[in-house]
Amino acid sequence: MIAPPSNLFSEIEKLIKELKTQSISEERKAVLQPLTDFIQFKVIGNQEIRINFICTHNSRRSHLSQIWAQTLAFHFKVKNLFCYSGGTEATALFPMVAETLKNSGFKVKTLSEGNNPIYSIKYADNEPPIVGFSKKLDDDFNPKSKFAAIMTCTQADGGCPNIAGAEKRIPITYEDPKAFDNTPQQAEKYNERSLQIATELFYVFSQIKA
Numbered sequence: 001m002i003a004p005p006s007n008l009f010s011e012i013e014k015l016i017k018e019l020k021t022q023s024i025s026e027e028r029k030a031v032l033q034p035l036t037d038f039i040q041f042k043v044i045g046n047q048e049i050r051i052n053f054i055c056t057h058n059s060r061r062s063h064l065s066q067i068w069a070q071t072l073a074f075h076f077k078v079k080n081l082f083c084y085s086g087g088t089e090a091t092a093l094f095p096m097v098a099e100t101l102k103n104s105g106f107k108v109k110t111l112s113e114g115n116n117p118i119y120s121i122k123y124a125d126n127e128p129p130i131v132g133f134s135k136k137l138d139d140d141f142n143p144k145s146k147f148a149a150i151m152t153c154t155q156a157d158g159g160c161p162n163i164a165g166a167e168k169r170i171p172i173t174y175e176d177p178k179a180f181d182n183t184p185q186q187a188e189k190y191n192e193r194s195l196q197i198a199t200e201l202f203y204v205f206s207q208i209k210a
Contacts, residue, residue: 008075008124011105016075019195021203032200034170036207038148039078043208049073049081050147054156054163058087058134059094061152061174061193067101067130068198069205071123076205083130084147086137088156092116093132096181100190104198138164172200 007013024032035051042049053065062085073081098119102108107122111131119132135141137149137160149166154173163169174197180189 009105019199019202036204038168050143052084052147053150054086054137055153056088056155057091059091064194064197065152068201072201072205084142086142090134090136092134096190100194
């Protein structure tokens with residue numbers, strides 16, 4: 001019996017269809033271009049693609065980037081692409097990030113509680129879950145070589161001039177939604193940042209030619 005096609009969850013599919021890449025400025029497209037080039041080079045060479053999204057605490061922007069990149073690679077059928085995230089220090093995946101992802105259609109399950117909870121994050125029925133938790137960028141969970149290090153915050157970008165084992169180091173920084181924690185705008189601002197990251201990564205993967 002032939003297995004059914006593995007599709008994105010319908011809520012995520014709907015959200016992706018509503019992303020507006022025309023909102024991305026030419027300046028921002030230039031910032032995204034090195035990541036597009038890295039992925040395209042690996043696709044042409046039929047090589048595995050490893051991308052490690054890095055910010056200071058590995059709690060917000062790096063996780064949103066990791067999860068959207070893995071999801072959009074699947075959406076655009078870019079094979080052999082593996083996304084990771086890490087920080088200059090380990091803290092915890094911030095609960096509002098998990099909530100934002102749930103509200104976008106991801107199935108998020110808490111695997112363990114504590115100071116640094118571990119989450120299972122799924123974007124499609126038949127695809128393995130992304131394991132979300134805070135870790136240092138050189139954690140054993142992450143690749144040691146042949147990866148692109150994407151610096152998602154200016155603090156980590158400035159503080160980590162060299163990333164051991166990285167083939168490429170690419171700054172694609174985002175404003176921290178943490179600034180709105182414990183305010184009435186918190187949920188709105190986390191969703192806004194998630195959608196910005198999704199839109200920009202949609203643009204990146206839409207450029208890739210098989």
